[in-house]
Structures are given as C-alpha cells and as structure tokens.
Amino acid sequence: MELLTPGTGLIIWQLVIFVGLFFLLSKLAWKPIIASLKEREVSIQDALSTAEKARLEIAALKSDNEKLLKAAREERDRILHEAREASNRMKEEAQADAKKAADKIIDEARAAINIEKQAALREVKEQVALFSLEVAEKLLRKSLADDKAQKELVANYVKDIKVN
Amino acid sequence: MFFSVASAQHEHTQEADEYENGEKPQKEEFNASEVIIHHVVDDHSWHFWSGHSGTLFLPVIVYSSERGIEAFSSGNFYDEHHNLKAEGYNGYKLEHHKVVLANGASTLDLSITKNVAMLFINAIVLILVFTAVAKGYKKNTGKAPSGIQSFFEPVILFVRDEIVKPNIGPHYEKYFPYLLNLFFFILFGNILGLLPGASNMTGNIAVTLVLAVLTFIITNVNGNRSYWSHIFWTPGVPLPLRIVILPVEIIGIFTKPISLTVRLFVAITAGHIVILSLIALTFIFQSYSVGIASSLVALFINLIEILVAGIQAYVFTLFSSLYIGQATAVHEHDDHH
Incomplete structure (x- = not known):
C-alpha cells in the first residue's frame, strides 16, 4: 500500500533538508539561544549568590561592630575602674604622706622643745646656783660686819630673790 | 518552467477539495477512501481547488542510469482535461504517484x-x-526577553528541562541542538500540515523514518560500553538466559526506530483521515444536517489535532532523549534487569 511504503526520493529530500536545517539552525539559532539562556541563568545565579554573600558580609560586619562596641565598653569600664583605683591610691598616699610629715614636724617640735627646756632648766639651775653663791657671799660679808645688818641684808636679799 | 499552474479543466473532481469549498462532486459516484488516501499521500501536483489554476504542478526531477538527471513540470503528464496522458511524457510515465521510465527501467524519482x-x-x-x-537574544542580552523570543523561550526551556535534561542527564548539551531541531521540526510540520490545503508531511512514513533513523544513528554511535554490554552480555542474568536475551536485545535496537517511525506517522495520518472521513460523510449523505454535524465534529477533531501536534512532537523528542540517555548513561547498573 502506497501509504506505508516510504518513497526513496522523499527519504533523500527529507534527509538533506532536515540535516541541512539542523546545521543551519544550530549555527543561526540553537547555539546562540542555548548560550544566551545559559549565560542569563549563570548571571542570575551569580547575582543571587552575590546578594547572599553581601547579606552574610553585612551580618558579619554587624556582629563585628557589636563585638567592637562591647570591647570598647569593657575597655572604658576598665579604664574608669583603674582611674578610680589610681585616684584612691593617690589620695591615700597623699594622706599618709601628710600624716607622716605632720608627725615628723610634731616630733621635731617636741624634740626642740625638750632641748630648749633642758637648756632653760640648766640655765635656771646655773642662775640658782649663782644666786645662791651671791647670797652666800653677801651673807657671809654681812655676817662679818653687823649681825643686825646681816639679818636685814639677808631679808633684803630674800625679798630680792622673791622678786626675781 | 518548474511551477506551471494548470489551466486545464479539472475532470476527475471526486477530490473536490473539501477544505476550500463544500461543492457537490460533479460525478455521482463518490469514492471516499480513494479521496482520503489521495489527500494523505504524496503527489507530484499540489491540488488546491477545482477548475482553472487550482492545481500547482510541481517540478519533476528524475534520475536513471539510462537518461541521467532530467527535470520538467509534472503538468506535462496531464492533458488539458487534467487527465493522465496514457502515452506519458518524453518517455516517462506517472504510475502510482511515481515517475517511471516507459520502458520499465528503474528510476530514482527526486x-x-x-x-x-x-x-x-x-x-x-x-x-x-x-x-x-x-x-x-542578541538584542536583549542581560535584559528580559521580548516579542517572539518570549513566546518561544518557555517552549525551549520546556524541551530542555522537561524532556532532554531528565532523560539524558548532565551531558545533555551535546544532543540538545539536535533534539530542539527535532522537536520544532515535528511541531511546526504537524501544525502546518493541519492548514487547509497543506500536505500531510509529518504523516508521511518516509519523513518520520528519516527522523527515527537519525535518532537511531545518534543513539548507537554514542552508545557507551555499558550500553553495548547490556545488549550483548546482559549482566546479572544467568548464562542460559543471556543467550535468550541476546536476540531480544538486538531486536530491541531496531524496534526503537520502528516505533518512532510508526507512532508519528500513524498519529498524524490517522488524524487527517478522521477529519477527511468526517468531511466525506457530507458528500456520501449529500445532506445539510449531516454536513453541519460532521463539520462541527471535524472542527472539534481539528482542535484535538492541534493538541496531538504538540503531543507527538513532545513524544518523539521524549523517546529520542530517552534512547540517547539510555545509551550514554554514565552510571553502571549491573545488579538488576
């Protein structure tokens, strides 16, 4: 039956036309189309992955910032703490120094006073001794002259001593 | 010289073209099967409508070892009443839609x-x-598709992502241009074939045979070791069975292109025959009511044929991809079958 028997001429024509069409369209259409589709898909994929990378980077930056901020805060606290400690220490040291200086001055004053006192006492003693000697001398002289006069003299001298 | 349009009075007008006009046939006896077959097979003239200048006489190119290549209009085979001349033309005769030498020597009708x-x-x-x-694609590089490009892009992507990639695998790109060519050749051929007056090109067995043979060649040329070892020494099967399987597998190589050939040819030709039969009903019954009813049904079948045009293009490409994919699969799978 004619319907079922392939014609030789048509087979040849179909082979030539189909294969020719394949090579022509491959060059003119299929390859450029396939390449463009692929290129576009690659560029979309790239854009998506770039966006994702940027998102991650921003997140990393944010966490970095937070870390930095936290570190800065800690640093500030530490510095403040140290400053406070230092000031306290300095205050205490100053106080201690002042106290020490005051003590020293007091001690020195006390020592000076003692020395002066000793010196004064010694002088007093010397004066007393001198007076005693003078009194004794005068007494001795008066007693040698007049008894009554000697007694008056002694009284006078005693009055003098009292005055002194 | 090649395309001479007939001016002859159309005599054997049983095949009054059903697509173009619903004229009543001039002769009383109407042979539906002859008309239908005439419409689905190949011909040397392209008949559009009855009467003057309704037929395009196509060029005849014929080769024979005796006379070499000769070319002339097929109109030379017909007389002024559009009947085949009994004496033929220039030593050639048109017999059963084939140009043969009058002396019986073999020719190659190109x-x-x-x-x-x-x-x-x-x-x-x-x-x-x-x-x-x-x-x-060149114009819209880096931009969204537009115009005819955006119409065909989903189809191309469908062929790639639904037909070619799943069946061939990651190395599909080598075969993708061929399969695209195959898909669109069949799709456009099917749809053009549905146009009134068009010829039943993708419903011709020679056309589908060539397509199937090309797929067959690509499949077997690219077949890898595991493909051939499956055919000649099926792994994982007891020895006696292998001897039984061997001829089955070898037959299997050839049944694939045969099934491709026949499937497309039958699907398209059958569709054309159904539509023509429905139209022929009008001429058999010579009744308005039958005419209206069969026209409506024919319209419906025509719509289905548009669907079939797409489905057959899909199926042919799908099976081609499947065969190529089977022959070129890289993984070893010798524990089953």
Whole structure:
C-alpha cells in the first residue's frame, strides 16, 4: 500500500533538508539561544549568590561592630575602674604622706622643745646656783660686819630673790 | 518552467477539495477512501481547488542510469482535461504517484513533490522564526526577553528541562541542538500540515523514518560500553538466559526506530483521515444536517489535532532523549534487569 511504503526520493529530500536545517539552525539559532539562556541563568545565579554573600558580609560586619562596641565598653569600664583605683591610691598616699610629715614636724617640735627646756632648766639651775653663791657671799660679808645688818641684808636679799 | 499552474479543466473532481469549498462532486459516484488516501499521500501536483489554476504542478526531477538527471513540470503528464496522458511524457510515465521510465527501467524519482515542497516551507518557516528568536537574544542580552523570543523561550526551556535534561542527564548539551531541531521540526510540520490545503508531511512514513533513523544513528554511535554490554552480555542474568536475551536485545535496537517511525506517522495520518472521513460523510449523505454535524465534529477533531501536534512532537523528542540517555548513561547498573 502506497501509504506505508516510504518513497526513496522523499527519504533523500527529507534527509538533506532536515540535516541541512539542523546545521543551519544550530549555527543561526540553537547555539546562540542555548548560550544566551545559559549565560542569563549563570548571571542570575551569580547575582543571587552575590546578594547572599553581601547579606552574610553585612551580618558579619554587624556582629563585628557589636563585638567592637562591647570591647570598647569593657575597655572604658576598665579604664574608669583603674582611674578610680589610681585616684584612691593617690589620695591615700597623699594622706599618709601628710600624716607622716605632720608627725615628723610634731616630733621635731617636741624634740626642740625638750632641748630648749633642758637648756632653760640648766640655765635656771646655773642662775640658782649663782644666786645662791651671791647670797652666800653677801651673807657671809654681812655676817662679818653687823649681825643686825646681816639679818636685814639677808631679808633684803630674800625679798630680792622673791622678786626675781 | 518548474511551477506551471494548470489551466486545464479539472475532470476527475471526486477530490473536490473539501477544505476550500463544500461543492457537490460533479460525478455521482463518490469514492471516499480513494479521496482520503489521495489527500494523505504524496503527489507530484499540489491540488488546491477545482477548475482553472487550482492545481500547482510541481517540478519533476528524475534520475536513471539510462537518461541521467532530467527535470520538467509534472503538468506535462496531464492533458488539458487534467487527465493522465496514457502515452506519458518524453518517455516517462506517472504510475502510482511515481515517475517511471516507459520502458520499465528503474528510476530514482527526486521530484519536488507536495511533501518535499512542504519540507521546504517548513524549513523556511523554522529558519525565519528561530533566527528572529535568536536575534531577540542578541538584542536583549542581560535584559528580559521580548516579542517572539518570549513566546518561544518557555517552549525551549520546556524541551530542555522537561524532556532532554531528565532523560539524558548532565551531558545533555551535546544532543540538545539536535533534539530542539527535532522537536520544532515535528511541531511546526504537524501544525502546518493541519492548514487547509497543506500536505500531510509529518504523516508521511518516509519523513518520520528519516527522523527515527537519525535518532537511531545518534543513539548507537554514542552508545557507551555499558550500553553495548547490556545488549550483548546482559549482566546479572544467568548464562542460559543471556543467550535468550541476546536476540531480544538486538531486536530491541531496531524496534526503537520502528516505533518512532510508526507512532508519528500513524498519529498524524490517522488524524487527517478522521477529519477527511468526517468531511466525506457530507458528500456520501449529500445532506445539510449531516454536513453541519460532521463539520462541527471535524472542527472539534481539528482542535484535538492541534493538541496531538504538540503531543507527538513532545513524544518523539521524549523517546529520542530517552534512547540517547539510555545509551550514554554514565552510571553502571549491573545488579538488576
């Protein structure tokens, strides 16, 4: 039956036309189309992955910032703490120094006073001794002259001593 | 010289073209099967309508060892009443739609028949459409598709992502241009074939045979070791069974292209025959009511045929991809079958 028997001429024509069409369209259409589709898909994929990378980077930056901020805060606290400690220490040291200086001055004053006192006492003693000697001398002289006069003299001298 | 249009009075007008006009046949006896077969097979003239200048006589190109290549209009075979001349032309005769030498020597009929003309039309349409699509890609680099490009892009992506990639695998790109060409050739051929007056090109067994043979060649040329070892020494099967399987597998190589050939040819030709039969009912019953009813049903079948045009293009490409994919699969799977 004619319907079922392939014609030789048509087979040849179909082979030539189909294969020719394949090579022509491959060059003119299929390859450029396939390449463009692929290129576009690659560029979309790239854009998506770039966006994702940027998102991650921003997140990393944010966490970095937070870390930095936290570190800065800690640093500030530490510095403040140290400053406070230092000031306290300095205050205490100053106080201690002042106290020490005051003590020293007091001690020195006390020592000076003692020395002066000793010196004064010694002088007093010397004066007393001198007076005693003078009194004794005068007494001795008066007693040698007049008894009554000697007694008056002694009284006078005693009055003098009292005055002194 | 090649395309001479008939001016002859159309005599054997049983095949009054059902597509173009619903004229009553001039002769009383109406042989429906003859008309239908005439419409689905190849021919040397392209008949559009009855009467003057309704027939395009296509060029005959014929080769014989005796006379070499000769070319002339197929109109020379017909007399002025559009009847085949009994004496033939210039020593050639047209017998059963084949140009033969009158003395009986064998010839190679390379005529531009209706289907060859249709192949050229199909090829030209494909070239025009897809160069325009490719131009769109060049123009819209880095931009969204537009125009005809955006119409065909989903189809191309469908072929790639639903047909080719799943069946062939990651190395699909080598075969993708061929399969795209195959898909659109069949799709456009099927749809063009549905146009009134068009020839039943993708419903011709020679056309589908060539397509199937090309797939067969690509499959077997690219077949890898595991493909051939499955055929000649099926792994994982007891020895006696292997001897039984061997011929089955070898037959299997050839049944694939045969099934491809027959499936497309039958699907398209059957569709044409159904539509023509429905139209023929009108001429058999010669009744308005039958005419209206059969026209409505024919319209419905025509819509289904558009669907079939797409499905057959899909199926042919799908099976081609499947065969190529089976022959070129890289993984070893010798524990089953």
